[in-house]
Amino acid sequence: METEFRSGSAIHNCSPITHLYVHIPFCARICPYCAFYKERADPSQTQRFCEALLSELEQRSANSPIATETIFLGGGTPTALTTTQLGYLLGGFRDRLDLSALQEWTVEANPGSVSPRKAELLRSVGVNRISLGVQSWDDDLLRLLGREHNAAQAEASFQILREAGFTNLSVDLMFGLPGQTLAQWEATLEKTIALGPEHISTYCLTYEEDTEFFARQVRGEFREDPDSDARFLESAMRMLESAGFEHYEISNYAREGYASSHNRGYWAGEDYLGIGPSAFSTIGLERQQNVADYRAYSDRVLAGSSPVSSTEILTAEMKRGERIALSLRTVRGIPSVELDPWPEERREFEELGLLREVRGHCVLTPQGKLLADSVAAAFL
Ligand code: SF4
Incomplete structure (x- = not known):
């Protein structure tokens, strides 16, 4: 198999791109297990970054028509932006995109940064799905994970989103955590089912290089336990399926009609455009990645240059x-x-x-x- 890397070229495409991913790299706190590209938010830079995102969208639209069916704002923590910045950014998407075929517009939210005003704003611009990063309903485990929220805040955030009118809410959970017992995991699943989300994602903790958790694993403080992980997964399958959720992908469960269209497009190998620092795009056999540094990203885009740092040509076998x-x-x-x-x-x-x-x-x-x-x- 061949992999070729080049830098800085633009993907030109004739058929419209239907899936758009947007990477917002800011987080209030850095979780010790996280390997995504993220940084502590610098309030003096975030508005400029939002301007750069809209500018990249314009650059990309000039090269490839975009007829968005799904939009996914991930990160990082999109809700780490202020309500005013989110209004500016999402309003900018509305002005620049053809949304006539839009089915699903998801924003990832951190329970520590959801407010009634922010939830209302998201609804008003057309966001129709929120993925809430609860991770656990156990405060000790949330502290271990370095999360900024506790269980009570997560439940309050869920209710704020419901009261704002969101009818498609997803809850993210994690299992295989250091010291987590099967009873704790099953209690977290029970609590989530009782809350009544339309969609639940369950992710097994992985020890990624260059994270604090990886270093602790190397020092022998934490250890992987595939047998225990399998029991956690079995519990999730059993409890969520008997509660009426379809296990439609290894990590994802949904009530009928609520499987994520954005993720299904990705799993089906459909083209997608990713904007923002570190974001990947795959169009045909070409895969690009943007520079994974939001300051360099903003500098490049606002100067009219491409933010792409590498391009990989995929073979048909890949x-x-x-x-x-x-x-x-x-x-x-x-x-x-x-x-x-x-x-x-x-x-x-x-x-x-x-x-x-x-x-x-x-x-x-x-x-x-x-x-x-x-x-x-x-x-x-
Ligand atoms: S909030 Fe999410 S993206 Fe940010 S550091 Fe924690 S796990 Fe990573």
Whole structure:
């Protein structure tokens, strides 16, 4: 397989891009496990950064038509921006984008930075889905994770969003945390179900290089425990499915009609445009990444230059491998014909009870979901 890196070129595309990701890198506090590109917000820089984002959107629109079906503001913490800045930024998106086909507009929110005024503003500009980073309902675990909120604040934020009129709320949870017991995890799932969100994401903690948690793992203070992680995942599958959520992707559960369209597009290998520092875009066989430094990003964009720092040309084999890995994580699986080049691997996984065929698609069994990455690796 070949990977070619170049710098600074623009993707030109004729068919409209339908999925837009926007990276807001600011956080009130830096969590010790987090490997995303993020920085403590500097109030003297954030308005200039919002101007740069709108400027990048204009640059990109000149190269590729954008007919947005889904928008996802992630980070970082988009709600770390002030209400005025969010109004300026999201109003700017409305003015510059064709939103006639918009289905889903998600904003990630941190329970520590949700207010009635901010929630009202988000609703008024057309945001129709909020992903709330609760992580746990246990205050001791929230402290361990270095989060700025506690459980009571998270519950209050959820209610503020409901009262502002949001009918599509997602709650993010984490499992496999140091010292977390199965009973604590099940209590967190119960509390989340009782709150009544339309969507729940459950992520297993991973120890990423260059994080404080990774250093603590290297020192032997924390250790990974795949058997325990599997039990946490099994509990989530059992409890959330019996509460009426469909397990539509390894980390995601939704009530009927509330699966995330943005994520489904990404898992289906559709093109997407990412703007903001560190954001990736994939259009056809070209994948670009923006510079992962918001000051350099703002300088470049506001001077009329491209913020792209690297471009990778994907081979057809790389695209196929990604499509198989991502599709296998979903409830629909992968069309069986796509696994024809690997008859022995497929038979072996079927005999082990990890994979089965459903209406012409290969899907992971509940046991296979526990080993999804290993199964997908066999088809690369
Ligand atoms: S709030 Fe989210 S993006 Fe920010 S440091 Fe914590 S985990 Fe990372």
